[in-house]
Amino acid sequence: MTNPSAPDNSAANNPAPTNWQSDAMQRRIAKRYSAEKRFKFMGYFAIGLSVLFLAFLLFTMVGKGFDGFRQTQIALNVDLPALSAGANADSLRGPNANATLQSMDLPGIVNMAAMRDYGNDAMSYLSANASVTLRNQLLDNPDMITQKSKIWLPAASPVDIAYKGKGSAEMEKAVARLAKDGNIKSSFNWNFLSASDATDPADVGIWGALKGSLLTLIVTLSMAFPVGVLAALYLEEYAPKNKFTDLIEVSINNLAAVPSIIFGLLGLVVFLTWFGMPRSSSLVGGLTLALMTMPVIVIAGRNAIKSVPPSIREAAMGIGASPVQVVFHHVLPLALPGILTGTIIGMARALGETAPLLMIGMVAFISSPPGGFTDAATALPVQIFLWSDEVNRGFVEKTSAAIIILLIFLLGMNALAIYLRNKFETRW
Amino acid sequence: MAGTALLFLILGLGLIAWITGRTRAAMFVRDGASKQRGYVNSLPSYHGWYLALWAVIPAVAFLVIWDFVSPGLVTNMVLASPAAASLPEGDFGRAAILSEARAIAQGLQQSAFQPQSEALVPAYKEALAHFRWIGFAVTLALFSVGALFAYSRLKPDLRARTKVERLVMAALLVASLIATITTIGIFASLIFETVRFFQMVSPIEFLFGTSWSPRATIGEGYDNGYGAIPLFWGTIFVGAVIAMVVAIPLGLMSAIFLTQYASPKLRSWMKPVLEILAGVPTVVYGYFAALTVAPAVRDFAVMIGFSNAASDNALAAGLVMGIMIIPLISSMADDSIAAVPSAMRDGSLAMGATKSETIKKVLLPAALPGVVGGILLAVSRAIGETMIVVMAAGYTANLTANPFASISTITVQIKALLTGDINFNGPQVLAAFALGLTLFLITFLLNIIALRVVKKYREAYD
Numbered sequence: 001m002t003n004p005s006a007p008d009n010s011a012a013n014n015p016a017p018t019n020w021q022s023d024a025m026q027r028r029i030a031k032r033y034s035a036e037k038r039f040k041f042m043g044y045f046a047i048g049l050s051v052l053f054l055a056f057l058l059f060t061m062v063g064k065g066f067d068g069f070r071q072t073q074i075a076l077n078v079d080l081p082a083l084s085a086g087a088n089a090d091s092l093r094g095p096n097a098n099a100t101l102q103s104m105d106l107p108g109i110v111n112m113a114a115m116r117d118y119g120n121d122a123m124s125y126l127s128a129n130a131s132v133t134l135r136n137q138l139l140d141n142p143d144m145i146t147q148k149s150k151i152w153l154p155a156a157s158p159v160d161i162a163y164k165g166k167g168s169a170e171m172e173k174a175v176a177r178l179a180k181d182g183n184i185k186s187s188f189n190w191n192f193l194s195a196s197d198a199t200d201p202a203d204v205g206i207w208g209a210l211k212g213s214l215l216t217l218i219v220t221l222s223m224a225f226p227v228g229v230l231a232a233l234y235l236e237e238y239a240p241k242n243k244f245t246d247l248i249e250v251s252i253n254n255l256a257a258v259p260s261i262i263f264g265l266l267g268l269v270v271f272l273t274w275f276g277m278p279r280s281s282s283l284v285g286g287l288t289l290a291l292m293t294m295p296v297i298v299i300a301g302r303n304a305i306k307s308v309p310p311s312i313r314e315a316a317m318g319i320g321a322s323p324v325q326v327v328f329h330h331v332l333p334l335a336l337p338g339i340l341t342g343t344i345i346g347m348a349r350a351l352g353e354t355a356p357l358l359m360i361g362m363v364a365f366i367s368s369p370p371g372g373f374t375d376a377a378t379a380l381p382v383q384i385f386l387w388s389d390e391v392n393r394g395f396v397e398k399t400s401a402a403i404i405i406l407l408i409f410l411l412g413m414n415a416l417a418i419y420l421r422n423k424f425e426t427r428w
Numbered sequence: 429m430a431g432t433a434l435l436f437l438i439l440g441l442g443l444i445a446w447i448t449g450r451t452r453a454a455m456f457v458r459d460g461a462s463k464q465r466g467y468v469n470s471l472p473s474y475h476g477w478y479l480a481l482w483a484v485i486p487a488v489a490f491l492v493i494w495d496f497v498s499p500g501l502v503t504n505m506v507l508a509s510p511a512a513a514s515l516p517e518g519d520f521g522r523a524a525i526l527s528e529a530r531a532i533a534q535g536l537q538q539s540a541f542q543p544q545s546e547a548l549v550p551a552y553k554e555a556l557a558h559f560r561w562i563g564f565a566v567t568l569a570l571f572s573v574g575a576l577f578a579y580s581r582l583k584p585d586l587r588a589r590t591k592v593e594r595l596v597m598a599a600l601l602v603a604s605l606i607a608t609i610t611t612i613g614i615f616a617s618l619i620f621e622t623v624r625f626f627q628m629v630s631p632i633e634f635l636f637g638t639s640w641s642p643r644a645t646i647g648e649g650y651d652n653g654y655g656a657i658p659l660f661w662g663t664i665f666v667g668a669v670i671a672m673v674v675a676i677p678l679g680l681m682s683a684i685f686l687t688q689y690a691s692p693k694l695r696s697w698m699k700p701v702l703e704i705l706a707g708v709p710t711v712v713y714g715y716f717a718a719l720t721v722a723p724a725v726r727d728f729a730v731m732i733g734f735s736n737a738a739s740d741n742a743l744a745a746g747l748v749m750g751i752m753i754i755p756l757i758s759s760m761a762d763d764s765i766a767a768v769p770s771a772m773r774d775g776s777l778a779m780g781a782t783k784s785e786t787i788k789k790v791l792l793p794a795a796l797p798g799v800v801g802g803i804l805l806a807v808s809r810a811i812g813e814t815m816i817v818v819m820a821a822g823y824t825a826n827l828t829a830n831p832f833a834s835i836s837t838i839t840v841q842i843k844a845l846l847t848g849d850i851n852f853n854g855p856q857v858l859a860a861f862a863l864g865l866t867l868f869l870i871t872f873l874l875n876i877i878a879l880r881v882v883k884k885y886r887e888a889y890d
Contacts, residue, residue: 032782032785033782035782035784035785036782036783036784036785039783039784039787039788040685040689040783040784042681043681043682043684043685043688043689044685045681046677046678046679046680046681046682046685047681047682047685047686047690047698049678050678050682050701050702050705050751050754050755051698051701053705053751054701054704054705054708057708057712057713057716060716060719060720061712061716064719226603227603227606228603230599230600230603230604231600231603231604231606231607233600234600234601234603234604235604238597238600239604247608248604248605248607248608250876250879251607251608251610251611252604252607253875253879254611254872254875254876254879255607255610255611257805257808257809257871257875257878258614258812258868258871258872258875259808259809259811259812259813259814259839259867259868259871260812260814261812261814261839261842261843261864261867262614262618262812262864262867262868262871263614265614265617265618265842265846265860265861265864266610266613266614266617268846269617269618269620269621269861270613270617274617291610294606294607294610295607298604298607322589322593323593324593324596324597328596345707348707349707351709352707352708352709352710352711352712353709354709354710354711354814354815355710355814355815355818355839355843358814358843358846358847359842359843359846359847361847363847381709381711382711384711384712384715385711385714385815385818385819388711388714388715388718388719388819396719399715400715403712403715406709406712407708407712410707410708410709411704414703414704414707418700
């Protein structure tokens with residue numbers, strides 16, 4: 001311990017204490033403090049930049065997507081009694097309503113009315129879906145057929161964009177003409193929430209994609225949750241410490257970090273080629289995402305199980321419970337909120353995942369919502385990807401609007417997870 | 429659908445078996461038989477489970493196997509029938525007719541396109557009904573045999589709990605094996621296709637060739653456009669260089685700020701913001717990069733004199749990817765800084781060091797292994813990222829270090845080769861699997877090293 005080393009010698013050679021008031025020392029301290037300030041500022045800058053970016057991203061998406069929720073409609077004066085081809089309100093109420101409507105040639109009626117009201121170009125003003133809207137209105141309110149009436153029908157995409165102020169000069173002029181007489185208006189786009197993909201951006205909706213996502217997530221949850229929880233229980237409560245357990249742990253930790261596109265390749269080879277499951281179906285998509293989500297649930301589950309204090313296990317064991325009873329009657333219920341939080345976060349990740357679904361063919365143009373797990377389906381993020389690729393400018397606002405819907409779902413799920421965590425978190 | 433109905437029937441019967449077993453065991457408790465021995469070994473519900481599992485598991489196992497086996501048996505029976513005598517020999521036409529006849533017989537399709545399949549429909553209907561009855565009968569028989577066997581063994585001293593729990597343990601083990609099976613499955617499926625690819629294109633061309641424009645037909649020599657070096661470079665350039673230049677300083681400084689400077693209140697607000705940033709789907713980042721960032725970057729490049737800047741440039745993809753990675757690096761660095769014993773920090777502060785000096789000279793060096801592990805994980809995440817590069821970077825593979833040029837990555841090419849019309853035996857599709865295997869091996873290696881580093885370091889301070 002007695003080491004006659006440098007500090008002792010230097011202290012002996014230089015007995016005068018440091019003069020803290022000297023200029024050199026003051027300068028040094030000032031320099032150190034300004035370095036401190038700079039460093040702190042860099043911290044503010046870094047975190048500020050992240051916040052700013054998030055705000056900018058959300059702002060851009062909401063700004064661009066807001067218009068996607070608005071639908072432009074054009075008024076048509078339709079002389080239904082003259083064009084009804086003998087149909088009357090009663091026949092529209094009866095069982096033959098569909099046949100009656102078929103014989104009325106609604107697309108023809110719409111086109112004629114448009115040309116009479118607004119000139120020869122006007123056929124292209126109305127969306128291809130306009131006659132379907134008219135048909136639904138007639139079915140809802142058959143008495144409409146007895147009188148000449150002004151009917152609001154959805155506009156085609158070029159008119160829609162022009163009315164929102166981003167269209168071509170020619171269309172802007174047409175819109176101005178319509179607007180002068182109050183024959184154009186914009187309302188909330190219910191069609192966007194209830195329809196599926198279409199070729200005309202004015203007619204597209206996200207319900208088909210949303211339903212595909214929901215079906216996919218149901219499959220994912222029903223596979224990944226039980227397997228993930230059981231695996232977490234095994235690894236945390238029963239697994240002996242040996243090479244075999246290490247192998248399982250390494251593969252779980254590694255799977256959690258494997259790129260998602262690799263799971264898509266696995267799904268393509270194993271589920272589609274080897275097992276011959278239906279391509280593009282939400283069943284295959286769900287299974288693929290389940291393999292991806294399962295490690296997330298296992299890791300979250302293990303942390304939740306680890307935080308249950310050993311005294312609970314010992315008490316249960318002490319009154320004669322078997323190891324399985326200890327875990328299933330006591331540890332699992334206490335760990336469940338934590339496991340659920342991890343599961344919701346894993347499901348949110350699965351909901352936003354795109355790449356693996358591209359690999360298994362969920363990228364097709366699908367114009368009707370899937371009826372079941374084996375039907376060809378698409379998913380919300382894939383729909384966003386598909387629309388983002390479209391050349392038609394009308395798709396820009398629809399893509400952003402779909403992104404808003406997706407973000408609302410994700411934020412909702414994450415908020416639920418945080419709520420669960422705060423409500424049920426127990427400090428032992 | 430008949431299989432599903434049968435499954436629900438079996439499960440319903442299983443519930444009845446459970447109730448029966450439980451009731452029987454409850455009777456033991458009241459019975460003289462149990463008083464004689466003094467106790468019943470297991471709780472009544474375990475007897476119920478014992479009976480139900482014995483009844484249901486063999487039946488369901490048979491159902492699953494039957495589901496795979498019976499289509500083949502049905503086809504064989506149809507082929508043996510006289511109606512099938514006139515079928516064409518060719519494999520392809522024959523399969524089409526058979527599948528159409530089957531679809532009509534099952535009611536999935538209304539009418540036939542091929543006249544021959546119409547003739548096979550009655551034979552198919554008969555065969556389907558035949559084997560459906562066999563399946564039904566065997567399933568129920570297995571159920572009854574299992575149930576009767578288990579019922580005959582229900583006694584007060586039956587160790588029902590031990591037996592049921594043994595099965596539970598087996599289920600737990602199987603569940604935890606699924607992760608390992610998945611890893612093996614990924615590896616096997618990729619290897620399998622990659623070997624087929626290397627039978628067509630030499631591995632040397634793939635690993636060392638410098639031109640990537642895959643052709644559908646393979647000629648002699650080394651110029652088929654399967655040289656993946658430009659892709660490897662593009663992947664590293666976007667994921668490991670540009671993205672990391674953005675993400676490492678910002679992520680690290682965010683973590684330092686949040687752990688060392690921020691007040692608890694600010695911290696409780698900023699943490700969720702970073703979590704949201706991490707939770708934004710990559711397709712949204714990709715759309716943002718393509719729509720907003722890429723045009724801005726191109727305009728900037730033209731302004732500073734790169735007149736040939738591409739609109740799908742590497743810089744836009746890399747920048748947005750870097751921002752996506754910030755939360756990952758930040759949270760890993762946060763953990764490892766928090767794990768440094770506070771005695772080290774307090775010691776440094778007590779010696780008169782300022783906060784920033786303590787952080788730079790004491791905390792960061794001590795936390796370095798964890799930070800490095802986090803960065804490795806971030807690199808692995810960035811090079812495997814697909815949607816941002818698919819939407820914002822290009823499809824043409826250039827071997828260039830110009831960040832304003834169009835650059836392609838491994839994941840972009842996998843996506844490009846595997847979507848659209850694909851011929852499963854062509855070299856283009858198989859090349860995607862070779863790229864996938866490369867990507868898997870690189871990320872696997874990075875993950876293993878990262879996890880090792882982080883783990884070793886954690887043990888050092890525990």
